[in-house]
Amino acid sequence: SAMRDDRIEKTKTVCTYCGVGCSFDIWTKDRKILKVEPSVDAPANGISTCVKGKFGWDFVNSESRITKPLIREGDAFREASWDEALNLVASKMKEHKQNSGADSMAFISSSKCTNEESYVMQKLARGVIGTNNVDNCSRYCQTPATMGLFRTVGHGGDSGSITDIAQAGLVLIVGSNTSESHPVLATRVKRAHKLHGQRLLVSDIRKHEMAERADLFFQPKPGSDLVWLSAVTKYIVDQGWADETFLNNRVNGLQEYVDSLEKFTLDYASEATGLSKETLIQIAEEVHNAKTTSVLWAMGVTQHSGGSDTSTAISNLLLITGNYGKPGAGSYPLRGHNNVQGASDFGSMPDRFPGYEKVADDEVRAKYEKAWNTTIPAETGLNNHEMIDAIHDGNLKMMYLKGEDMGIVDSNINYVHEAFEKLDFFVVQDIFLSKTAEFADVVLPASPSLEKDGTFTNTERRIQRLYQALEPLGDSRPDWEIIQDLASRLGADWNYTHPSEIMEEAASLSPLYAGVTYERLEGYKSLQWPVAADGTDSPLLFLEDFPFPDGKARLFPVDWTMPLQFDEEYDIHVNNGRLLEHFHEGNMTYKSEGISSKTPNVFLEVSEELAKDRGLEDGTLVRLTSPYGVVKVECLVTDRVKGKEVYLPMNDNGEGAINYLTSSQADKDTDTPAYKEISAKMDVLKPK
Numbered sequence: 001s002a003m004r005d006d007r008i009e010k011t012k013t014v015c016t017y018c019g020v021g022c023s024f025d026i027w028t029k030d031r032k033i034l035k036v037e038p039s040v041d042a043p044a045n046g047i048s049t050c051v052k053g054k055f056g057w058d059f060v061n062s063e064s065r066i067t068k069p070l071i072r073e074g075d076a077f078r079e080a081s082w083d084e085a086l087n088l089v090a091s092k093m094k095e096h097k098q099n100s101g102a103d104s105m106a107f108i109s110s111s112k113c114t115n116e117e118s119y120v121m122q123k124l125a126r127g128v129i130g131t132n133n134v135d136n137c138s139r140y141c142q143t144p145a146t147m148g149l150f151r152t153v154g155h156g157g158d159s160g161s162i163t164d165i166a167q168a169g170l171v172l173i174v175g176s177n178t179s180e181s182h183p184v185l186a187t188r189v190k191r192a193h194k195l196h197g198q199r200l201l202v203s204d205i206r207k208h209e210m211a212e213r214a215d216l217f218f219q220p221k222p223g224s225d226l227v228w229l230s231a232v233t234k235y236i237v238d239q240g241w242a243d244e245t246f247l248n249n250r251v252n253g254l255q256e257y258v259d260s261l262e263k264f265t266l267d268y269a270s271e272a273t274g275l276s277k278e279t280l281i282q283i284a285e286e287v288h289n290a291k292t293t294s295v296l297w298a299m300g301v302t303q304h305s306g307g308s309d310t311s312t313a314i315s316n317l318l319l320i321t322g323n324y325g326k327p328g329a330g331s332y333p334l335r336g337h338n339n340v341q342g343a344s345d346f347g348s349m350p351d352r353f354p355g356y357e358k359v360a361d362d363e364v365r366a367k368y369e370k371a372w373n374t375t376i377p378a379e380t381g382l383n384n385h386e387m388i389d390a391i392h393d394g395n396l397k398m399m400y401l402k403g404e405d406m407g408i409v410d411s412n413i414n415y416v417h418e419a420f421e422k423l424d425f426f427v428v429q430d431i432f433l434s435k436t437a438e439f440a441d442v443v444l445p446a447s448p449s450l451e452k453d454g455t456f457t458n459t460e461r462r463i464q465r466l467y468q469a470l471e472p473l474g475d476s477r478p479d480w481e482i483i484q485d486l487a488s489r490l491g492a493d494w495n496y497t498h499p500s501e502i503m504e505e506a507a508s509l510s511p512l513y514a515g516v517t518y519e520r521l522e523g524y525k526s527l528q529w530p531v532a533a534d535g536t537d538s539p540l541l542f543l544e545d546f547p548f549p550d551g552k553a554r555l556f557p558v559d560w561t562m563p564l565q566f567d568e569e570y571d572i573h574v575n576n577g578r579l580l581e582h583f584h585e586g587n588m589t590y591k592s593e594g595i596s597s598k599t600p601n602v603f604l605e606v607s608e609e610l611a612k613d614r615g616l617e618d619g620t621l622v623r624l625t626s627p628y629g630v631v632k633v634e635c636l637v638t639d640r641v642k643g644k645e646v647y648l649p650m651n652d653n654g655e656g657a658i659n660y661l662t663s664s665q666a667d668k669d670t671d672t673p674a675y676k677e678i679s680a681k682m683d684v685l686k687p688k
């Protein structure tokens with residue numbers, strides 16, 4: 001494409017923020033972004049976008065972009081050539097492999113990068129270095145949802161399409177601040193609710209915008225979702241409201257599962273959740289009376305020590321009521337980042353190849369060994385949570401991380417920072433000098449989405465094409481090119497000239513993408529996986545079969561123990577999440593003038609009761625102390641939270657960063673940090 005200085009260019013791209021996957025045309029002149037223009041052809045959003053997709057792009061021209069490779073010299077960095085930087089990284093990798101073995105190294109992929117870049121990252125780890133120590137940040141958010149769905153229905157993505165949600169008779173939102181975290185998807189629910197009589201139930205500990213619209217909003221005690229979900233399911237079974245035909249024909253394990261529900265009586269659930277029996281019955285009746293039910297859930301469910309089990313309980317409820325395999329029904333774990341779905345889909349996981357085929361499976365491994373002309377270890381690698389422990393234990397010595405501010409977004413970051421300091425050699429590839437990059441030995445300047453070709457996969461498993469709109473800034477380069485260049489220096493012979501060739505290879509190896517080609521993804525065309533060899537895709541999963549050997553889904557019994565512990569000293573529950581204006585830790589949105597001038601600072605939401613009790617007003621500076629660290633932040637008194645619960649948005653790169661408070665406790669099945677399980681004490685530092 002002609003990136004001529006004097007011409008206005010219109011390029012189709014996909015939003016780089018959330019997992020809704022809005023696509024639109026972006027108008028540019030030289031490096032200036034003139035406007036973002038949505039298209040009726042955009043499959044996920046049509047003519048809608050939110051504030052981030054529309055105005056959040058000027059970070060690409062930020063003064064803070066890294067435009068040259070950097071090499072550490074003492075306490076500072078000096079600029080270097082690509083040759084010098086990559087030769088240094090390659091020689092360190094060789095040295096570590098020789099002296100300490102391939103498993104002394106680890107690789108972190110990015111949910112901001114393309115599918116093709118996730119693919120080459122795991123190929124570098126497995127095929128060139130010889131380790132399965134590769135992971136991505138879905139470990140910090142949605143891996144428990146994937147686990148719950150793997151256990152019950154076999155595919156770890158949304159079971160239908162975003163447009164299907166509008167057809168649901170009932171939408172049940174659990175632990176998702178949908179209107180701020182997935183704005184355009186929320187708009188579809190709002191419209192269906194307002195205009196088409198869709199019922200809307202919201203469960204959350206915080207009264208956010210969707211809660212205010214709901215037909216029924218209920219606030220269970222923190223960490224108790226599994227209990228009301230199971231009690232509602234039990235009540236449905238006891239009333240004889242289960243979908244017998246669906247269960248007989250399509251589901252295994254009914255009796256064992258029903259037996260496991262025994263303890264979840266209305267009395268037990270009411271006690272554990274704080275919800276009245278009437279509320280529990282009302283929820284059950286709503287699900288029973290609805291023609292179809294879709295459940296939307298996010299971090300409020302997954303970021304708990306029982307996150308996988310609660311996700312499983314959601315899927316169990318859907319199975320019992322026959323809510324799979326028809327439009328308007330099903331499971332919608334709402335993926336956070338634009339390509340967090342694709343980062344896992346394309347194999348940046350310690351136990352899975354692209355398309356979720358298991359590393360432990362000899363046949364699958366043999367297929368990749370043959371294609372890549374290498375040997376790959378059978379053992380599961382370290383996930384990113386285990387990597388930090390392994391560094392502390394002295395077993396992991398070198399790390400190569402791209403596009404992930406692990407030093408802000410992982411939990412218990414004081415512990416993470418100590419680990420980074422212990423690494424022999426740390427390579428960070430990013431567009432900005434992130435908090436994490438401050439610990440690096442080499443920093444490699446990468447290009448954001450507007451400066452490269454590739455594909456992203458959104459929350460509804462939809463693969464969409466993005467086209468290069470700008471030349472890479474300075475000496476920065478697309479991540480896939482950097483990785484290939486590094487692989488060559490380690491003896492590999494890849495020779496990809498365009499991301500389409502990487503996709504071609506992935507499609508030839510992984511049955512999930514058998515029919516994915518760039519021709520079939522041209523412009524606004526898209527494909528939802530699984531994609532058969534003839535190009536037939538899957539907007540709605542489980543129409544006939546579940547992907548298990550006998551084609552049947554599986555009810556999966558789960559149990560519950562109270563996760564949160566409070567005592568007299570640490571008596572405040574610190575909830576946390578996203579704000580509309582900022583994305584995640586704010587690495588990109590803080591560098592967007594339009595956004596950060598509107599919402600410059602983080603604040604702590606406190607309830608009116610707590611404000612009265614402790615003498616807090618808007619602007620009062622408080623210190624929160626957990627057993628792991630300290631944050632200082634100003635208060636905002638609001639009726640969104642109640643009692644001793646406070647809410648701290650996660651966007652901050654200074655003293656308010658939530659992860660100074662979080663622990664290393666994690667979901668027992670996936671190691672996803674239990675970000676939502678924080679107890680802290682509060683001191684007033686400076687009254688307003």
Ligand code: SF4
Nearest residue numbers: 015017018022050053
């Ligand atoms: Fe981007 Fe998500 Fe907003 Fe769409 S809803 S414009 S994908 S941030």
